Amino acid sequence: MGVIVADITVSIDGFVTGPGPDLEHGLGRGGEALHRWAFAADDEVDAAVLTESTAVTGAVVMGRRTFDFVDGPNGWSETEGYAPGKPFRPPVFVVTHSVPQSRRLTTQFTFVTDGLDAAISAASAAAGEKSVAVMGGADVVRQAVQQRLVGRLRLHIAPVLLGSGTRLFDGGPPQELHQERVRASAHATHVTYRVAASNGG
Amino acid sequence: MGVIVADITVSIDGFVTGPGPDLEHGLGRGGEALHRWAFAADDEVDAAVLTESTAVTGAVVMGRRTFDFVDGPNGWSETEGYAPGKPFRPPVFVVTHSVPQSRRLTTQFTFVTDGLDAAISAASAAAGEKSVAVMGGADVVRQAVQQRLVGRLRLHIAPVLLGSGTRLFDGGPPQELHQERVRASAHATHVTYRVAASNGG
Numbered sequence: 001m002g003v004i005v006a007d008i009t010v011s012i013d014g015f016v017t018g019p020g021p022d023l024e025h026g027l028g029r030g031g032e033a034l035h036r037w038a039f040a041a042d043d044e045v046d047a048a049v050l051t052e053s054t055a056v057t058g059a060v061v062m063g064r065r066t067f068d069f070v071d072g073p074n075g076w077s078e079t080e081g082y083a084p085g086k087p088f089r090p091p092v093f094v095v096t097h098s099v100p101q102s103r104r105l106t107t108q109f110t111f112v113t114d115g116l117d118a119a120i121s122a123a124s125a126a127a128g129e130k131s132v133a134v135m136g137g138a139d140v141v142r143q144a145v146q147q148r149l150v151g152r153l154r155l156h157i158a159p160v161l162l163g164s165g166t167r168l169f170d171g172g173p174p175q176e177l178h179q180e181r182v183r184a185s186a187h188a189t190h191v192t193y194r195v196a197a198s199n200g201g
Numbered sequence: 202m203g204v205i206v207a208d209i210t211v212s213i214d215g216f217v218t219g220p221g222p223d224l225e226h227g228l229g230r231g232g233e234a235l236h237r238w239a240f241a242a243d244d245e246v247d248a249a250v251l252t253e254s255t256a257v258t259g260a261v262v263m264g265r266r267t268f269d270f271v272d273g274p275n276g277w278s279e280t281e282g283y284a285p286g287k288p289f290r291p292p293v294f295v296v297t298h299s300v301p302q303s304r305r306l307t308t309q310f311t312f313v314t315d316g317l318d319a320a321i322s323a324a325s326a327a328a329g330e331k332s333v334a335v336m337g338g339a340d341v342v343r344q345a346v347q348q349r350l351v352g353r354l355r356l357h358i359a360p361v362l363l364g365s366g367t368r369l370f371d372g373g374p375p376q377e378l379h380q381e382r383v384r385a386s387a388h389a390t391h392v393t394y395r396v397a398a399s400n401g402g
Contacts, residue, residue: 012356012378012394013370014215030375145362155213157358159380159394161346163373169214172364174231177213179360182385184392189383191390193213193360 001124002058002131004149006141006195008168009034009156009188015165016138026069033160037187045185053154054083057090058130059123061116063140064096071103082135090133091126093119095140116140120149138168146172150195153177157189202325203259203332205350207342207396209369210235210357210389216366217339227270234361238388246386254355255284258291259331260324262317264341265297272304283336291334294324296341317341321350339369347373351396354378358390 010016011034018028027034037046060082062070070076083089092109099111112119123132134144144150177193184190211217212235219229228235238247261283263271271277284290293310300312313320324333335345345351378394385391 018375033375033377157392159378161370161373161376161378163370163375169362169364172362174219174234174364175362176234177360177362179385179388179390182383182390184380184383187380189380189390189392191358191385 002056002127002129003151004120004124004132004134005053005152005154006134006144006150007053007154008136008138008141009038009158010168011158011160011162011165013161013163014167014169015162016136016141016168017166018162019164021069021166023069023072024074026066026072026074028162028165030162031165033162034158037156037158037185040187043185043187045183045190046187049156049183049185049190053133054086056131057083057133058127059090059132060092061119061123061132061134061140062092062094063137064094066135066137066140067092067094067096067100067109071100071105076105082133091123093123093126095119116143117147117149120144138166142169142172145195146175148195148197151197152180153193153195155191155193157191158187203257203328203330204352205321205325205333205335206254206353206355207335207345207351208254208355208357209337209339209342210239210359211369212359212361212363212366214362214364215368215370216363217337217342217369218367219363220365222270222367224270224273225275227267227273227275229363229366231363232366234363235359238357238359238386241388244386244388246384246391247388250357250384250386250391254334255287257332258284258334259328260291260333261293262320262324262333262335262341262345263293263295264338265295267336267338267341268293268295268297268301268310272301272306277306283334292324292327294320294327296320317344318348318350321345339367343370343373346396347376349396349398352398353381354394354396356392356394358392359388
């Protein structure tokens with residue numbers, strides 16, 4: 001079984017979106033500064049982090065609000081999305097209370113209505129030996145880390161203070177992680193933490 | 202004039218203390234996990250970060266609550282404090298509304314009652330060619346960065362989620378910083394950001 005990685009970009013002050021995220025502005029106002037590392041395409045470290053992450057990913061997990069944005073007018077397409085332009089586009093498991101009645105994107109997505117744990121299990125089965133990427137939103141990543149449903153937390157820390165928006169971490173029990181790898185680029189600090197399993201493994 | 206650096210240790214979720222900080226527990230409950238990098242003394246990078254920081258510091262700025270802890274029963278001594286055991290112990294400028302009536306530590310501290318800007322100016326004058334370290338608490342560091350009274354923000358990001366406590370950043374206007382240097386140790390990720398002056402410099 002591959003490793004399960006929560007992977008998300010965060011501001012210095014802990015936000016994964018700016019204020020006012022909606023279907024057309026998934027990152028809120030000013031939130032695009034978060035993802036400069038992924039789009040600037042002028043830094044070898046950023047390119048390696050991006051390529052290595054997507055190359056090992058066999059399935060993706062996301063929350064319903066993230067899907068609604070991905071399915072929205074500024075969402076995924078042939079050129080935007082997870083591993084755009086790559087021959088393999090991993091299946092995506094969406095944690096949701098109810099399956100959407102209609103949607104723009106009709107392939108690649110499976111809706112899981114019995115919780116995050118079930119979605120990660122389904123993704124894990126689909127991924128086989130490859131990794132599962134839990135890509136957001138904040139609620140899904142936070143729960144996955146706090147419930148130790150992931151083995152790794154990879155944060156891409158962008159050099160920006162957003163001031164407000166959607167906080168990644170907001171409460172919860174104290175939890176020690178193990179800092180496993182740090183890579184700095186011109187646009188971000190990429191840190192991988194190991195999350196101990198609930199059985200101590 | 203030396204550079205003015207806000208320098209503070211923070212959890213992954215953005216806290217500089219755990220819950221319930223008080224005069225006897227300046228870091229709150231569980232907050233000591235933050236400073237493992239500074240005390241473990243088993244990592245060359247941590248040692249270099251610590252030595253280089255203190256070696257260039259000519260004066261320190263802190264807030265009143267930080268002083269009250271530093272002056273308290275578990276506070277500074279011959280062996281604990283800023284640059285303990287070093288021949289030069291930098292003067293400390295405390296931002297406060299009122300000068301304390303009595304205190305345990307009688308040397309090294311100057312109380313500044315006309316604001317953070319004035320405290321940083323006084324520290325800067327005292328430091329000469331050396332750096333000024335703005336070391337906390339959260340309010341003082343946050344204001345110093347937001348008001349661009351510092352040229353650098355150095356964060357020591359400890360691999361722990363505290364869940365609650367004193368947040369370093371909590372609101373304020375959006376602000377882009379420039380990621381200048383990243384150093385990883387076994388216990389923390391040390392990131393230095395450049396803060397643009399308010400005149401754009």
